[in-house]
Amino acid sequence: MKPREQRTENREQRNAKQALTIVHLYPKEMNIYGDTGNRLALQRRAAWRGVAIQVKLVGVGDSIPGETDIIIGGGGQDAGQSTIQDDLLTKAEQLHTMAQNGVVMLMICGMYQLFGRAFTTSEGTLIKGIGVLPLETVGGETRMIGNTVYDTPFGELVGYENHSGLTMLDDTATALAKVVQGDGNNGQDGTEGCRVNNVFGTYSHGPLLVKNPQFADELLRLALERKYGHAELALLDDTIEQAAHATAKSRPR
């Protein structure tokens, strides 16, 4: 098999004029269990197809550029969620508009909870969310920890969860996945994550996109189609990524 760089050369030329801007929300406060790897996976998988990526790190007090194509956010302790709460609420209107306009977003665990309407911690503290996703979360007594396996329309996803929050989707909500192994949203109803338009929320750390290359490509495809009306993503040699997927699936933690 030809090396990845050679096989993608022609595609690189065709995609040469394509570029995406990725915003990483709160990379300092909300980034545990390697969630930054999601940004790196998108960057590298786009670059291998000749799509230029510009990354903007958006923290408390920073603004989200209007021309954003993909927004990612990671997990965090309850304290981290409290720290960013006020700033996130100031960005709520813009994020709602972007979500309606099909901007691709991937929110993990702590940020997933805050893309819902609210997270009430196990101590009873209310942390307000922005309500892009139709769900609410309440802190439980036990932590749900371990490697997870989910069945999704994009194939099997493996991840790692560590949360006490129990998330309940509204009746009208669309879950991202069905739980095969792990607890997912609440350990009870077999759902995991949520999707609205191109906004995806999930409890899967991992980092998710590194171990699930087909899902990373789905996000790139959605972003390119939205921006350019078409997306051509050459197949890559994902032997290493698939090995990481298989290893995560075979271990409970």
Ligand code: GLN
């Ligand atoms: N603090 C939240 C919880 O425990 C989120 C944790 C996380 O992001 N891993 O439910």
